Amino acid sequence: MAGTDRSKKSIEGGPSIILVEPQLGENIGTAARAMLNFGLTDLRLVRPRDKWPSRRAAEASSGADRVVEGARVFATTREAITDLHVVYATTTRQRNMRKAIVTAEKAALDLRLEMAHGRACGVLFGAERMGLENDDISIADVLIEIPSNPAFSSLNLAQAVLIVGYEWLQAGAAPVPETFSMGKTQPAAKGDLLGFFEHIESELIAAGFLFPPHKAPVMMRNLRTAFTRARLTDQEVRTLRGVIKTLTRLGKIRSKD
Amino acid sequence: MAGTDRSKKSIEGGPSIILVEPQLGENIGTAARAMLNFGLTDLRLVRPRDKWPSRRAAEASSGADRVVEGARVFATTREAITDLHVVYATTTRQRNMRKAIVTAEKAALDLRLEMAHGRACGVLFGAERMGLENDDISIADVLIEIPSNPAFSSLNLAQAVLIVGYEWLQAGAAPVPETFSMGKTQPAAKGDLLGFFEHIESELIAAGFLFPPHKAPVMMRNLRTAFTRARLTDQEVRTLRGVIKTLTRLGKIRSKD
Numbered sequence: 001m002a003g004t005d006r007s008k009k010s011i012e013g014g015p016s017i018i019l020v021e022p023q024l025g026e027n028i029g030t031a032a033r034a035m036l037n038f039g040l041t042d043l044r045l046v047r048p049r050d051k052w053p054s055r056r057a058a059e060a061s062s063g064a065d066r067v068v069e070g071a072r073v074f075a076t077t078r079e080a081i082t083d084l085h086v087v088y089a090t091t092t093r094q095r096n097m098r099k100a101i102v103t104a105e106k107a108a109l110d111l112r113l114e115m116a117h118g119r120a121c122g123v124l125f126g127a128e129r130m131g132l133e134n135d136d137i138s139i140a141d142v143l144i145e146i147p148s149n150p151a152f153s154s155l156n157l158a159q160a161v162l163i164v165g166y167e168w169l170q171a172g173a174a175p176v177p178e179t180f181s182m183g184k185t186q187p188a189a190k191g192d193l194l195g196f197f198e199h200i201e202s203e204l205i206a207a208g209f210l211f212p213p214h215k216a217p218v219m220m221r222n223l224r225t226a227f228t229r230a231r232l233t234d235q236e237v238r239t240l241r242g243v244i245k246t247l248t249r250l251g252k253i254r255s256k257d
Numbered sequence: 258m259a260g261t262d263r264s265k266k267s268i269e270g271g272p273s274i275i276l277v278e279p280q281l282g283e284n285i286g287t288a289a290r291a292m293l294n295f296g297l298t299d300l301r302l303v304r305p306r307d308k309w310p311s312r313r314a315a316e317a318s319s320g321a322d323r324v325v326e327g328a329r330v331f332a333t334t335r336e337a338i339t340d341l342h343v344v345y346a347t348t349t350r351q352r353n354m355r356k357a358i359v360t361a362e363k364a365a366l367d368l369r370l371e372m373a374h375g376r377a378c379g380v381l382f383g384a385e386r387m388g389l390e391n392d393d394i395s396i397a398d399v400l401i402e403i404p405s406n407p408a409f410s411s412l413n414l415a416q417a418v419l420i421v422g423y424e425w426l427q428a429g430a431a432p433v434p435e436t437f438s439m440g441k442t443q444p445a446a447k448g449d450l451l452g453f454f455e456h457i458e459s460e461l462i463a464a465g466f467l468f469p470p471h472k473a474p475v476m477m478r479n480l481r482t483a484f485t486r487a488r489l490t491d492q493e494v495r496t497l498r499g500v501i502k503t504l505t506r507l508g509k510i511r512s513k514d
Contacts, residue, residue, distance in 0.1 A: 008407040008408045009407060009408060010406060010407070010408035010409060011407070011408070021471070024291060032410055034416070036409045037406055037409060037410060037412060038404075038405060038406060039403045039406045040390040062411050063411060064409065065410070105427065135282075138503070147295075147423075147426050147427060148294045148295060148425075148426065149267060149268045149293060149294055149295060149296045149426070150265040150266060150267070150268070151266060151267035152267060152293045152294060152320065152321065153294060154290055154293075154294055154319050154320060154321070157296060159291070159416070159419055162416055162419065162420070163420070163423055166403075166404075166420055168364065168421075169404050169405065169406070170339065170360070170404060216271055217327045225514070
């Protein structure tokens with residue numbers, strides 16, 4: 001139905017769409033097409049399985065070339081989200097994590113608000129069949145659950161992107177409230193938050209806290225989940241890093257006694 | 258992401274999805290898959306281009322076999338909607354017809370209301386590239402327009418079905434208001450309405466009203482559009498048929514004088 005019309009003004013911007021370990025170039029292309037339909041243009045890929053750039057992706061995008069051509073590839077989710085302030089993640093399964101879960105509709109309204117306040121936003125999507133790993137989920141601020149038939153839930157990657165994009169465009173019609181619960185404070189950029197996680201993690205390993213070693217990943221994930229939920233500001237992250245530094249120095253001083 | 262889970266109760270029902278002249282079996286399959294994701298199960302096909310049943314449709318449905326297997330094929334749109342009381346139609350282009358146009362979200366809420374009042378509902382979708390013909394549009398009660406990027410509107414058939422289905426499921430969460438603007442009256446079944454159109458059309462041709470002949474289709478379409486917008490009840494259709502019969506009899510009596 002229809003297609004590219006260069007005479008009309010394109011809608012631009014919106015949250016970044018981050019595909020983590022997408023398998024087929026074709027699916028990246030159909031996701032790009034779904035994005036541009038609703039004015040989303042910033043595509044980020046974390047470890048795409050197939051070679052990139054991908055001819056199949058370009059073909060499957062049905063004219064959304066600029067989204068495909070502008071896509072950036074990252075080695076880790078961390079690098080892909082480092083400049084973002086707010087990250088939502090799509091999920092189809094209930095996770096055993098204390099995280100807010102919202103509908104795609106609510107997510108779109110939230111993201112409009114965040115971006116209206118100058119915050120860079122993104123939405124994480126997992127691989128075609130697997131969805132996101134718990135490690136990626138743990139660093140998301142909020143989870144998006146797309147309602148579906150309990151007995152038949154079979155949304156593919158591009159379809160999930162489609163619904164998030166569709167709600168994003170729909171939400172544009174709603175007015176942005178003037179007040180927002182976070183007030184004037186800004187959440188920390190994800191790069192700073194993740195740097196803080198690495199800092200605390202390395203110190204906890206050094207201190208023997210993350211023990212036994214095979215439980216360390218789960219323990220860190222739980223910590224990251226808790227800190228992420230706090231929606232720390234830049235200043236708070238700096239403060240916390242200072243706290244850790246102080247505590248470890250204190251430990252060293254004491255151990256010398 | 259996920260798939261069929263026979264241990265969970267499936268959502269059933271919803272409006273009929275009517276695909277008019279779909280071209281590829283594969284697209285019928287992906288549309289069926291999109292349907293079942295959101296609990297829609299009644300699929301109707303008008304003149305599918307490829308052979309039916311279609312192996313490609315079954316494969317592309319990713320497990321939504323029962324929707325594909327249960328699909329019924331019709332020779333005309335008329336036959337496909339004859340038992341329905343309310344028909345919405347998707348469109349991507351502005352049509353030069355005086356018809357209500359709503360968003361998919363509003364359409365879903367409307368259809369929930371209609372069905373809560375016992376009215377059989379359906380949504381028409383046109384062929385992959387072409388969309389619906391004006392003749393099919395003219396017999397729809399309301400048009401659904403899916404908002405998209407003005408410069409890049411490229412929803413495929415399954416994606417349009419997906420969004421209608423998604424909104425249908427979302428709308429289920431909203432409470433059904435107790436009152437409804439039509440009160441207790443029921444709109445006529447489409448078969449009766451279309452029978453009325455044929456009646457008036459044949460009489461108008463006989464009367465030389467639809468002249469010159471090449472303009473007859475447009476004139477009838479405009480009439481159908483106007484009558485459809487009126488949302489005639491069963492009783493009103495019977496009354497109108499009586500009116501036409503009376504008028505033509507009057508004409509015959511007069512011409513004998």
